[in-house]
Amino acid sequence: MPxxxxxxxxxxxxxxxxxxxxxxxxLLAVEPAPxxxxxxxxxxxxFTASRAVRPEPRLTSLGRQGAHDLYELEHTGAGGLRLRGWLALPSDGAARVGVVHGHGYGGRDAPDFARVPDDAAVVFPVARGLGALNVGAGAPDNAAEHVVHGIDSVETYALGRCAVDLWHAADALVEIAGDLPLYYTGASFGAIGVLAVPWxxxxxxxxxxxxSFGQYDVRLDLECTGSGExxxxxxxxxxxxxxxxxxxxxxxxAGYLRVPVRCECALWDAAVPPPGQFAVANAVTAAAAARAGGSACPTLELEALPAGHADYPGDQDVDARAALATRAHIARCLAG
Structure with missing residues (x-):
């Protein structure tokens, strides 16, 4: 079929x-999984158990990068595992927000500040086992092995351990930069932030x-080129x-989110099937409707991208506009 x-x-x-x-x-009709x-x-x-773990951050200065002073960060993660990532602080003035910046299954070899405001403190956690910094730490470095690591038990599954590690990365950021309001951004595998943020x-x-990782009832029936396969x-x-x-x-x-959310979901994506992506956005819409007029009601800003996990004509312009949209979304969240 063409x-x-x-x-x-x-x-x-x-x-x-x-x-x-x-x-x-x-896609807008795909229901989230109950x-x-x-x-x-x-x-x-x-989350409650994570509060008892001290992050014990250690910083190594890497100099200035753009509007930020950059450091390599080591901190304690779930199970006492020491993990490495990067942390950056505004070079001029105090931070007014802390950004926890997740990454995709390719790992992370360097920080990317495109979605980070100049006045933000930001932690770039690297998931256990992945990227240049955490190979061999707590999980396999191969995506196909990582995504099923520990899947025999809810308590040991890698996705859960990586999501819990995000809280510990946030703890390290707060200990260093102060008690700031936090904002999360992440792509693809970085959707583990959806698991962490509601609590x-x-x-x-x-x-x-x-x-990624949305609506397994649909996802498990769809062949793909990404980790979901x-x-x-x-x-x-x-x-x-x-x-x-x-x-x-x-x-x-996503149905438990209580904060403003921006979702960028692709109409074409052979790596992460679009119905799973849109199920995440649709869950926010459903949660907002269920709590309309109440406290802690989420809002959704949805952008339908032409494609995901692929290069296509005009994609750099789309990415640049999306990065600016995240910065604007952060500003609105801080304004209340």
Whole structure:
């Protein structure tokens, strides 16, 4: 079957139709996965337990980069694991917000300040096992192995441990920069922030870009070129793992968000199928409708990207505008 326009011209050799037969209307109708028993209690319990861990940050100065003074950071993560990442502080003046900046499954080899305001303190955590800094620490460095590491148990699954590590990275930032309001941004694998943000009231907003791990009821039926393919194949051989995954579905967690959220979801994405991405955004919409007029009501700013995890004509302009939109979203979240 021929690919739909303009993807037939953009990706003529694509092995998969990255639309999966969805258009914007049908993507907006994808329902989030319902919460399994004890979902909120599990995550709230993990957050409460994380409060007892001291981050014990250590900094190594790397000089100035743009508007920030940059440091390599080492801090304590879940289970006492020492993890490394980067931390940056405004070179001129005090920070007015702290940004926790997640990354994709390619790991992170250097900080990227495109979405970071000049007056923000920012931590760039690197997930256990990944990137140049944490290879060999707590999980495999291969994405296909990492995404199923520990999947036999809710308590050991890598995605959960990485999400908990985000709280510890935030703790390190706060210990160094002071008690700041926090904002999360992350792309693809960085959607583990959706699992972490709802339970941590320090966060005042978030941006999730082409979020992964959403709506496994749909995702597990769709072949893809990303890490989800390893999960799909694993669950086909080990169906009991499906019960574990229910506690790490980002479309479920998004229903517990209480802050303004910006979602950038792709209409085409062969690596992270679009229905899973839009399920995360749709969960925020549903949560907002359910709490309309009440306190802690989330809001959604949704941008439908032409494609995700792919180069296409005009993508650099799209990325630049999206980065500015996140900066503007941070400003609105701080303004209340």
């Amino acid at each position: 690919l739909p326009e303009p993807y037939d011209a953009w990706f003529p050799d694509a092995p998969i139709d990255g639309t999966y037969g969805y258009d914007l209307d049908t 919460a399994p028993a004890g979902f909120a209690e599990l995550w709230q319990g993990w 941590d009231r320090r966060f005042v907003g978030a941006t999730f870009v082409v979020p 390893a999960v799909r194949r694993y669950v086909a051989e080990h169906p009991e793992a499906r019960d574990v995954l229910r506690y790490f579905d980002t479309s479920t967690a």
